[in-house]
Amino acid sequence: MIQVNAWAIGRDPQCWKDPEHFFPERFADSSIDFKGQNFEFLPFGAGRKICPGIHKGTTTVETVLANLLYCFDWKLPNGMQKEDIDMEEQAGVSLTVSKKTPLSLVPAKYFSDCSKMWPSTNAMGNFNTRSLVEMLS
Numbered sequence: 001m002i003q004v005n006a007w008a009i010g011r012d013p014q015c016w017k018d019p020e021h022f023f024p025e026r027f028a029d030s031s032i033d034f035k036g037q038n039f040e041f042l043p044f045g046a047g048r049k050i051c052p053g054i055h056k057g058t059t060t061v062e063t064v065l066a067n068l069l070y071c072f073d074w075k076l077p078n079g080m081q082k083e084d085i086d087m088e089e090q091a092g093v094s095l096t097v098s099k100k101t102p103l104s105l106v107p108a109k110y111f112s113d114c115s116k117m118w119p120s121t122n123a124m125g126n127f128n129t130r131s132l133v134e135m136l137s
């Protein structure tokens with residue numbers, strides 16, 4: 001059995017400048033994407049065993065994030081500065097990785113009525129963003 005260490009590849013200084021630094025802008029002017037064609041970045045695997053949930057995973061994350069950014073302004077709590085955000089990771093259950101320190105943000109409602117601004121379900125029809133936005137309102 002061969003196991004590909006995608007975690008180590010994603011942090012290889014031969015492939016990535018300053019790999020440990022959280023800098024999502026590194027992808028802005030890059031042709032590298034996550035769909036399994038660029039072997040230096042394999043969050044969903046590649047080839048015949050690539051994750052079959054890749055589209056569900058990305059549409060779900062994009063729908064939630066886009067709606068939260070569209071409907072709210074976000075502030076850091078208690079005078080915290082953006083430089084203080086700790087992006088360190090920790091190993092989680094079943095090989096997943098999560099933030100070591102949870103991100104804490106204060107939402108301020110941006111639109112008085114968001115109800116018509118977003119679909120109540122995502123492209124797969126089974127995720128309700130509205131209840132999340134209503135909970136935060």
Ligand code: HEM
Nearest residue numbers: 042043044045046048049050051052053054056057058061
């Ligand atoms: C952001 C979300 C997700 C990430 C990062 C992710 C990542 C991965 C990775 C790295 C693999 C292993 C690929 C390989 O062996 O090379 C995998 C496999 C798999 N994923 Fe996902 N996944 C996500 C969401 C989902 C969702 C939403 C589903 C189902 C609805 C799903 C179903 C599967 C299945 C069934 C496999 C096993 C495929 C096989 O062994 O042939 N994943 N995923």
